[in-house]
Amino acid sequence: MRAESASGEGIAGAIRSPQRLIAAAVALLIGLFGAAMLTPARAAADGETYVVATDITFAPFEFQDVDGKFVGIDIDLIHEIAANQKFNITIKPLGFDAALQAVQANQADGVIAGMSITDERKKVFDFSDPYFESGVQMAVLDSNQDIKSYADLKGKRVAVKNGTEGAEFAQSIKDKYGFQIVSFADSASMFEEVKTGNSVAIFEDYPVLNYGIEQGNGFKTVTPKEKGSSYGFAVNKGRNAELLAKFNAGLKELKDSGRYDEIMEKYLGEGASEADNSFFGLLSSTFPFLMAGLKMTLILTVVSIAIALVLGIIFGLCRVSRSIILRAIGTTYVDIFRGTPLLVQAFFIYFGIPTALGFQMTALTAGIITLSLNAGAYMTEIVRGGIQSVDKGQMEAARSLGIGYLPTMRKVILPQAVRTMIPSYVNQFVITLKDTSILSVIGIAELTQTGRLIIARNYQSFTMWLIIGIIYFIVIMALTKLSDRLEKRMVK
Amino acid sequence: MTQLVPEAAAAEPEGTVKIRIEGLKKSFGDLVVLDGIDTTISKGEVVCVIGPSGSGKSTFLRCLNKLEDITAGKVTVDGFDLTDRRVDLDKVRQHIGMVFQHFNLFPHMTVIDNVTLAPLLTKKMDKAAAEKRAMELLGQVGLAEKANVKPATLSGGQKQRVAIARALAMNPSIMLFDEATSALDPEMVGDVLQVLRDLAEGGMTMVVVTHEMGFAREVASRVIFMADGNIVEDDTPSQVFDSPKHPRLQEFLSKVL
Numbered sequence: 213m214r215a216e217s218a219s220g221e222g223i224a225g226a227i228r229s230p231q232r233l234i235a236a237a238v239a240l241l242i243g244l245f246g247a248a249m250l251t252p253a254r255a256a257a258d259g260e261t262y263v264v265a266t267d268i269t270f271a272p273f274e275f276q277d278v279d280g281k282f283v284g285i286d287i288d289l290i291h292e293i294a295a296n297q298k299f300n301i302t303i304k305p306l307g308f309d310a311a312l313q314a315v316q317a318n319q320a321d322g323v324i325a326g327m328s329i330t331d332e333r334k335k336v337f338d339f340s341d342p343y344f345e346s347g348v349q350m351a352v353l354d355s356n357q358d359i360k361s362y363a364d365l366k367g368k369r370v371a372v373k374n375g376t377e378g379a380e381f382a383q384s385i386k387d388k389y390g391f392q393i394v395s396f397a398d399s400a401s402m403f404e405e406v407k408t409g410n411s412v413a414i415f416e417d418y419p420v421l422n423y424g425i426e427q428g429n430g431f432k433t434v435t436p437k438e439k440g441s442s443y444g445f446a447v448n449k450g451r452n453a454e455l456l457a458k459f460n461a462g463l464k465e466l467k468d469s470g471r472y473d474e475i476m477e478k479y480l481g482e483g484a485s486e487a488d489n490s491f492f493g494l495l496s497s498t499f500p501f502l503m504a505g506l507k508m509t510l511i512l513t514v515v516s517i518a519i520a521l522v523l524g525i526i527f528g529l530c531r532v533s534r535s536i537i538l539r540a541i542g543t544t545y546v547d548i549f550r551g552t553p554l555l556v557q558a559f560f561i562y563f564g565i566p567t568a569l570g571f572q573m574t575a576l577t578a579g580i581i582t583l584s585l586n587a588g589a590y591m592t593e594i595v596r597g598g599i600q601s602v603d604k605g606q607m608e609a610a611r612s613l614g615i616g617y618l619p620t621m622r623k624v625i626l627p628q629a630v631r632t633m634i635p636s637y638v639n640q641f642v643i644t645l646k647d648t649s650i651l652s653v654i655g656i657a658e659l660t661q662t663g664r665l666i667i668a669r670n671y672q673s674f675t676m677w678l679i680i681g682i683i684y685f686i687v688i689m690a691l692t693k694l695s696d697r698l699e700k701r702m703v704k
Numbered sequence: 705m706t707q708l709v710p711e712a713a714a715a716e717p718e719g720t721v722k723i724r725i726e727g728l729k730k731s732f733g734d735l736v737v738l739d740g741i742d743t744t745i746s747k748g749e750v751v752c753v754i755g756p757s758g759s760g761k762s763t764f765l766r767c768l769n770k771l772e773d774i775t776a777g778k779v780t781v782d783g784f785d786l787t788d789r790r791v792d793l794d795k796v797r798q799h800i801g802m803v804f805q806h807f808n809l810f811p812h813m814t815v816i817d818n819v820t821l822a823p824l825l826t827k828k829m830d831k832a833a834a835e836k837r838a839m840e841l842l843g844q845v846g847l848a849e850k851a852n853v854k855p856a857t858l859s860g861g862q863k864q865r866v867a868i869a870r871a872l873a874m875n876p877s878i879m880l881f882d883e884a885t886s887a888l889d890p891e892m893v894g895d896v897l898q899v900l901r902d903l904a905e906g907g908m909t910m911v912v913v914t915h916e917m918g919f920a921r922e923v924a925s926r927v928i929f930m931a932d933g934n935i936v937e938d939d940t941p942s943q944v945f946d947s948p949k950h951p952r953l954q955e956f957l958s959k960v961l
Contacts (some may be wrong), residue, residue: 608771609808609867613822613874614798623821627812 269668347440505662524591801871861892
């Protein structure tokens with residue numbers, strides 16, 4: 213799979229060099245409150261702990277089992293090799309693109325994520341010996357009797373996952389067989405596309421297809437698998453050579469001992485799972501994970517919105533200041549964070565800045581910084597609006613008494629501004645709560661990410677997204693009602 | 705009611721120049737509102753400023769504590785040049801009380817908190833002393849029993865008397881009144897003017913922008929008539945009201961009296 217590195221390398225590559233200036237500027241902002249949370253770059257040595265990044269939803273290579281533990285061929289292999297070669301590992305499930313970027317940004321020491329060894333990738337990564345021979349295969353719905361070969365795809369739509377070898381293979385034959393390609397970011401959406409009937413077939417690595425079929429996802433294969441490439445473990449080009457050597461040595465020992473075959477059999481062999489996939493069955497079996505995800509969502513929201521309030525007051529005061537410099541600072545901050553997508557901000561802060569400046573930060577830190585700065589920009593406008601809604605005479609009366617500008621703001625203007633700000637503030641709280649779901653892209657296990665992990669294992673996307681949607685709805689409605697009450701009491 | 709006037713203000717010798725205004729000009733963009741004002745205001749004077757609306761009276765008053773930026777000229781208060789950037793305006797303003805047409809009480813605070821806010825913030829006075837002084841002042845303006853209510857429950861006249869007490873709590877030596885009775889119902893005007901009268905009798909230096917000609921005639925030691933951004937007449941009340949010289953003043957008085 214994943215021959216084309218455009219998505220993986222592209223984003224990190226683009227961020228890496230040309231934007232150091234902006235990186236420095238943003239880092240300055242982050243320095244305000246982020247410095248304490250940063251960990252220094254580590255030099256991995258013998259017996260030390262390596263950080264290994266991986267995908268999150270690529271069963272059977274990596275996925276969460278029903279107990280919420282990360283398992284799969286890749287995960288078992290790297291654990292066994294670590295034990296065999298006597299080093300420690302910390303697994304960072306980030307998602308495929310993010311995992312590659314994390315290694316390039318030196319946020320992780322290596323990546324094992326069902327990653328095909330390609331010439332393109334060899335330019336930026338050093339690969340281990342291949343540990344798995346893969347190959348692309350086509351799958352259609354069980355009920356589909358029309359598609360028996362590539363030729364039957366003529367005039368139809370085919371679903372693929374971005375940057376995969378399946379996608380590349382489909383691209384290479386689409387003109388010959390006359391079909392259209394639709395691309396998706398994750399496997400679950402790709403399968404769903406076919407289930408809804410929008411597309412008729414998918415192209416994906418055969419072990420992934422087979423795993424899904426065994427989980428009862430309602431697909432079947434009708435054509436033989438294509439000859440494919442090999443998966444390898446990778447480290448950043450020119451770094452962690454000793455980790456690579458240990459991986460190769462460990463892999464060889466596992467193969468010699470037969471342990472390698474046992475792992476393969478465990479995940480690729482027969483043995484379909486028996487699970488209750490009804491709404492309530494899924495709700496009860498996934499409830500503890502969903503609640504843990506919800507807790508993370510709420511932590512992210514509350515911490516970020518609190519910091520955003522402080523930023524909003526500081527920059528909001530800048531915005532209404534008589535000093536043209538302070539006003540420019542406030543305006544620039546608001547323009548930057550309102551003028552760029554949150555997703556880009558998250559990637560930039562988590563991958564771009566650490567790469568440019570050579571340090572590491574956790575996804576949670578990056579997530580809180582991103583959300584705080586983003587919500588802070590909107591809070592700035594809310595604070596500005598609140599201050600400007602207070603009658604000008606209030607400022608004049610206080611100043612005429614000889615009270616300074618800032619004490620006047622603190623004692624006279626802001627307490628009155630807060631009243632008009634409350635509805636907007638609650639609105640921003642709700643928006644930020646929903647925005648936390650975007651942070652799933654940097655691997656934070658909040659509610660949406662938890663849902664993606666569960667779906668990657670059980671393929672029950674319709675029911676799971678319904679459950680997750682209901683949870684968000686209940687929480688947001690509860691918060692809204694609570695704030696209505698609060699508002700009524702404060703206005704009194 | 706001499707207690708209304710702070711001892712320090714009362715103790716200054718008569719005739720000391722409190723405010724000196726030299727060539728004061730103020731424009732908003734192209735609109736010239738004050739076109740070169742020259743006058744002085746001495747200790748103990750009660751100067752009433754009258755004139756048609758748009759004549760620049762309120763702007764003139766707001767330049768005396770620099771609530772408005774001064775376009776050109778000089779305003780010197782107690783020897784401090786307000787146009788000098790090195791002068792600490794907050795310090796100067798602590799000696800100049802101001803009362804506004806629309807009261808501008810702080811609606812989120814009780815009456816007594818309105819009165820004690822500035823002394824507590826700027827003078828590091830202890831709370832008990834500030835509240836004691838505030839209660840005295842509220843008693844003087846007849847509102848002691850309203851100390852713990854929010855301004856929203858007061859009538860206009862009561863609000864304005866609280867605003868006066870708030871300004872006096874800083875022990876100013878000059879008081880500026882910007883159409884202090886214009887927003888009041890007629891039956892409220894008397895109470896507020898009585899407080900002004902008490903202040904004047906106590907020797908407070910006052911600049912009063914007003915439409916109350918009767919009050920000006922009775923209380924003022926000097927009346928300034930402004931028109932088109934200039935001082936047109938500046939004389940005793942009897943001269944201004946009984947033998948106006950300038951046609952603009954004659955025309956104005958014929959309309960308002």
